[in-house]
Amino acid sequence: MNLLSLIRQRFAPALSELVPDVSPLLDMIRPAQDAKFGDFQANFAMPLAKQLGKPPREVAQQVLDRLDLSDFCEPPEIAGPGFINVRLRADFVASRIQQIAGDDRLGYQPVALPRHVVVDFSSPNVAKPMHVGHLRSTVIGDAICRTLRFVGHKVTSDNHIGDWGTQFGMIIYGYRHFRDDASWQASPVGELARLYKLVNQLSDYHATTAKLPLLQKAVTEAREKLAQLQAQAVADDKVKKQLSAMKKDVTTADAELSAAVASIARIQDSPSLLASANAHPDIARKAREETARLHAGDPENNALWNQFLPSCLEALNQIYRRLGISFDLTLGESHYNPMLPGVVESLKSRGLAKLSEGATCVFLEGNAAPFIVQKTDGAYTYATTDLATILYRRESLKADEVLYVVDKRQSEHFQQLFATTLLWGISGLKLQHVSFGTVMGNDNKPYKTRAGDTVGLESLLDEAISRARRIVDENDDRRETPLLTPEDRARVSEIVGLGGIKYADLHHSRDSDYVFDWDKMLATTGDTATYMQYAYARVCGIFRRLQIDRTAMKTQGVPVLLNTPEERRLAMQLLMFGYAIDSVLNDYRPHLLTAWLFDTADAFSQFFDRCSVQNAESEELQKSRLILCDLMARAIHTGLSLLGIQVAEIM
Numbered sequence: 001m002n003l004l005s006l007i008r009q010r011f012a013p014a015l016s017e018l019v020p021d022v023s024p025l026l027d028m029i030r031p032a033q034d035a036k037f038g039d040f041q042a043n044f045a046m047p048l049a050k051q052l053g054k055p056p057r058e059v060a061q062q063v064l065d066r067l068d069l070s071d072f073c074e075p076p077e078i079a080g081p082g083f084i085n086v087r088l089r090a091d092f093v094a095s096r097i098q099q100i101a102g103d104d105r106l107g108y109q110p111v112a113l114p115r116h117v118v119v120d121f122s123s124p125n126v127a128k129p130m131h132v133g134h135l136r137s138t139v140i141g142d143a144i145c146r147t148l149r150f151v152g153h154k155v156t157s158d159n160h161i162g163d164w165g166t167q168f169g170m171i172i173y174g175y176r177h178f179r180d181d182a183s184w185q186a187s188p189v190g191e192l193a194r195l196y197k198l199v200n201q202l203s204d205y206h207a208t209t210a211k212l213p214l215l216q217k218a219v220t221e222a223r224e225k226l227a228q229l230q231a232q233a234v235a236d237d238k239v240k241k242q243l244s245a246m247k248k249d250v251t252t253a254d255a256e257l258s259a260a261v262a263s264i265a266r267i268q269d270s271p272s273l274l275a276s277a278n279a280h281p282d283i284a285r286k287a288r289e290e291t292a293r294l295h296a297g298d299p300e301n302n303a304l305w306n307q308f309l310p311s312c313l314e315a316l317n318q319i320y321r322r323l324g325i326s327f328d329l330t331l332g333e334s335h336y337n338p339m340l341p342g343v344v345e346s347l348k349s350r351g352l353a354k355l356s357e358g359a360t361c362v363f364l365e366g367n368a369a370p371f372i373v374q375k376t377d378g379a380y381t382y383a384t385t386d387l388a389t390i391l392y393r394r395e396s397l398k399a400d401e402v403l404y405v406v407d408k409r410q411s412e413h414f415q416q417l418f419a420t421t422l423l424w425g426i427s428g429l430k431l432q433h434v435s436f437g438t439v440m441g442n443d444n445k446p447y448k449t450r451a452g453d454t455v456g457l458e459s460l461l462d463e464a465i466s467r468a469r470r471i472v473d474e475n476d477d478r479r480e481t482p483l484l485t486p487e488d489r490a491r492v493s494e495i496v497g498l499g500g501i502k503y504a505d506l507h508h509s510r511d512s513d514y515v516f517d518w519d520k521m522l523a524t525t526g527d528t529a530t531y532m533q534y535a536y537a538r539v540c541g542i543f544r545r546l547q548i549d550r551t552a553m554k555t556q557g558v559p560v561l562l563n564t565p566e567e568r569r570l571a572m573q574l575l576m577f578g579y580a581i582d583s584v585l586n587d588y589r590p591h592l593l594t595a596w597l598f599d600t601a602d603a604f605s606q607f608f609d610r611c612s613v614q615n616a617e618s619e620e621l622q623k624s625r626l627i628l629c630d631l632m633a634r635a636i637h638t639g640l641s642l643l644g645i646q647v648a649e650i651m
């Protein structure tokens with residue numbers, strides 16, 4: 001059991017003798033911030049005092065009078081204005097450690113009431129290469145699946161790929177007009193990616209050329225306004241503010257114009273691209289028409305779609321294999337295509353969807369924009385597909401809960417989707433948008449290559465591994481006798497490189513944007529996977545040098561001694577594993593697990609500095625310390641594995 005829940009459970013009856021609603025008060029019992037206040041702290045005295053109309057210290061005492069924790073805690077103490085400090089008894093901590101020493105689950109009991117949770121994650125639009133933006137959903141979603149499974153829920157991971165969107169019209173058009181047969185034979189995926197890029201480039205070229213006069217006008221106007229303002233030359237604060245705002249406008253307009261000019265130049269500088277562009281002036285519209293034909297069931301376009309899809313999936317799977325990530329289902333948007341007319345009919349018949357300016361829309365209170373389920377041209381939307389998907393997940397998969405691990409920029413879509421689902425009458429299904437921020441570059445803009453392209457995921461993984469290789473090589477070369485063969489080094493570099501990328505993503509609170517930073521990510525100290533992996537390898541090293549089999553520790557049942565603050569802190573950290581896991585699942589926040597891992601590795605490092613294992617004063621003490629070491633290693637192993645990160649015995 002989660003220790004904090006145990007404490008809260010004990011407080012509950014004591015509090016309910018005093019007030020009717022105890023749960024907000026129980027929430028105010030937390031792990032103590034500082035060990036000198038004990039292990040847990042109850043901070044509810046103030047609000048309780050208000051309710052009872054008595055001084056906080058007095059109500060704290062009233063609670064203590066009704067509370068008996070003596071079977072596992074020291075007598076609780078009241079501090080300051082009425083905080084209650086709770087400290088676990090040393091013998092309790094030691095016996096708990098002994099109990100879980102033989103347990104790979106670190107004492108975590110599976111839940112009594114498992115739910116069936118569908119986790120919709122990764123979900124890229126196929127036919128274009130995956131890029132850094134796809135990393136977050138993939139890594140966060142995978143960590144959530146693993147953690148849910150660990151605690152005993154039934155999980156269906158579903159990669160809701162975008163396999164039915166406008167990009168297919170683009171590659172169908174590209175395939176018809178620009179296909180290179182030899183490349184297609186050699187690598188269909190590579191050829192499809194090239195065709196997608198080409199059609200995109202040519203469409204952009206025409207759109208940008210058409211927009212150019214407007215951009216030029218914007219620059220001229222912004223410059224004129226700036227000049228006028230500068231001519232006023234009265235340096236009061238208001239003008240200064242306007243001036244700096246205007247300067248920014250000029251910079252933005254300039255930047256937009258030069259980006260447009262540069263992208264036009266990229267086509268014009270290449271005679272073959274320019275010839276293609278000129279030969280296909282309507283390319284964007286025609287590609288859209290190909291998509292419409294695909295959706296309308298045109299046999300030729302459907303045959304092409306069937307021909308393309310396996311290669312697209314293979315390209316994705318290549319990345320998932322490298323990342324060690326798999327899905328129970330990859331149904332994708334196309335799977336729901338036959339259900340879409342029925343969804344719109346059902347919404348209409350319930351009076352939920354109405355015709356508005358030719359489109360069929362659901363109007364939701366508090367939303368300026370309607371939720372469009374069928375466009376004027378008859379096309380169904382992302383929204384329609386998502387509604388069909390919910391129906392399928394509820395009725396066919398019998399899900400109790402669906403999590404959408406999707407970029408926070410889609411939060412309005414999900415808010416409307418969930419509201420519509422409720423009105424539609426689908427009940428018993430909990431829906432949550434597990435949203436996340438953007439991966440940024442050092443310039444605090446979305447992470448791009450120097451040339452301004454999105455960063456391909458494949459090359460990102462390659463770079464992580466090759467950077468990790470340098471670290472692994474250096475480390476092993478420093479040893480008197482290197483321990484790793486070239487094969488080992490390659491394997492460890494994968495573990496370190498991929499672990500580094502995943503951890504860097506997961507240790508940020510998911511809603512915030514984060515800056516992608518190679519050096520920080522692979523640093524050997526600090527809040528990184530490498531640091532945890534080192535702690536693990538260090539323990540393996542201790543056992544290796546003492547020539548003791550680590551697996552033997554599990555069954556030894558020797559007493560655990562916790563006489564120094566460092567040993568006690570490490571033991572407490574290990575006992576808080578359950579609390580960390582429960583906190584992650586509370587609102588699907590894997591960074592609460594990385595925080596626990598970091599604190600654990602840190603507690604270990606202090607323990608290791610102060611408490612010698614090799615030269616312990618007695619054999620009994622050495623054994624006890626070895627149990628702590630082994631348990632710490634297993635804690636790191638288990639914790640990292642829930643994040644999809646591996647460990648190595650020697651690094």
Ligand code: ARG
Binds near residue numbers: 124125160161404406
């Ligand atoms: N394919 C979508 C995109 O790339 C994400 C899909 C997320 N899942 C969903 N059920 N809407 O933006």
